[in-house]
Amino acid sequence: MELILASAGSYPRIGDTPDTQRHRRAYAQNERGEISDVEWRAVEDEVAQQVVREQAAVGLDVVTDGQVRWYDPISHLARHCEGIQINGLLRYFDTNFYFRQPVVSGRIRRRESVLRREFEVARAATDRVVKPVLSGPYSLACGSILEGGYRNRRELARAYAEVLAQEVADLVHAGAALIQVDEPYLLRHPEHAEVVHEGLVTLAAARGRAHLALYTYFGDALPLWDAIMAMPVDLVGLDLTYGLKLADRIAEAGAPRTLVLGLVDGRNTKLETRDGLFRILDRVLPRLRGPVGLGPSCGLELLPRARARAKLENMVAIARAHDGHEGRPQ
């Protein structure tokens, strides 16, 4: 079975060498007023296209723009909405990365389209499938401070879903064939799976002929297996780095959805071994029908750039070796 190699979202926007720090320098120059917003946006576009080309050059079939314009996964979309102000920093899960909390004080309404232009810029850089990514309505609600406009998190998630559905419609109109929706908070709050489901129903209604992929990460999805498999999406991306039981489950019973196996640890620099990945792939793949994706467990922005690239190169090499290995008589 040929594996489809896919990015999981974010990608480091700078590296350790001066020639890979254009984004950081321009960000500071824009803050100091030394370059205009137009010039800054041009640098962002350039870096996004560079990231797209880097993933394609490594050998990924499905790439992203690395979310290089995103301040963080929670405030990027929220800051383009009325009814929201962006507040102080809060740690993002158990990472050493911080996001700015949106404060919702009234009814929210999208001020402008956000992701369509980002998608179009990325798509112009490659002939590979470009996958736009958006944080899901439930995760946005979890990352926000609710001060008014809605009675509870469920209502806020519904409101975010309406905004995100507009983004999905824009992306479909621009030609996106595959759209990734990240709901990492689902694994923290399994009791709210139905809120996630409800939000995805709203997004699915706007997707037209595009495919929706639900990604969960930063935890073990096994306790939520049935709920996740029942979500109204076409693909599911799973973080398989939190223990082996989830892989065991797939190896035993397969999956009713197309899966993207997050076997490359997006949280640690250590490179995966060929034997380690083969052991899991050899058990899991025979139980899965149709295409199967392979990728990082989460976005790679938590790694240094050089190591992110090395991880992808290593994954591609192992996947190609596995394709050959599978084809050989045992």
Added chain:
Amino acid sequence: MSRTKLESLGLRLPVLPTSTVGSFPKPDYLIEARARATRNAITRPELDRLERQATEFWVRIQEELGLDVLVDGEQYRGDMVAYFAETMPGFARGGLVRSYGNRYYHKPVMVGPVRWPGPMTVDWWRWTQSLTTRPVKGMLTGPYTLMDWSFDDYYPDRKTACLALAREVRKEVEALLEAGVRIIQIDEPALSVRPDELGFAIDAMHLVVDGLPAYSVVHACFGAFETIYPGLLSLPVDNLDLAISHSALDLLAMFEKDPFTKDLSLGVLDVHSHSVETVEDVRARIRRGTAVLPADRIWVDPDCGLKTRTVEESRAKLGAMMVAVKAARAELG
């Protein structure tokens, strides 16, 4: 409170003893000097002199404010993990990773067996203690956080890495106690990040503090403590220092359900907010604590280190805290 233990260590503290968590903002001259140091534009002795100047500055402020147990203010540390990682063999400087906005840092990588290189904080503690007659805490980052906030290219898994680090951290604790430290604070802000790992985080803390003659504190902050409570109470320390001031106020409701069995350092200042708490804000937070725990088991401090605040904000916040504590002490008689 483990009053008996404190008194056996020669520490006679008032009701609701006050302290801070560790870091204070660096004065501008030190920030500038540290930037110059990265370009080798300042000598190590000159930087050291400025770090000592800043440390003394903060000792005097803590004394003026009337804090009971002082800290060195961590003027010599850039980051609570990087400082130790840059000193301990087995760690290497990793590539740049974004922490927020346009801020990046070199996240350490474990590339070989991590080793204690000899005292890392003892000279700073000794010098700080020489500046004051009030007790100064020994402070260092705990093994779980050192592990979690580093990459690991060497150890087979997180537990092995954490326990290996714990054995080395213990050597630093022993060195601090030998120098005269009586209160030791182990910073573990990552403690609640993966609830399923609490078991080995506790095992690691046993390796760090078991059998040592000190009043021990674990500082944790900004986590989902509801996910590790009451398991957290199995940490083998005398005092848990928790962020209570802001979102974690619900912790106190948890204590009503599962009684808190240790001394509590009650974080009453939101260190991520520029606004200065009113005395009444702080008094209300202290009352929330005294409503669920006897006052003689409560310490009062900020939620976390104050290094992200300005010097003026830090003084003002601590000033409000001290006025509130004095009022609370009077109220308690």
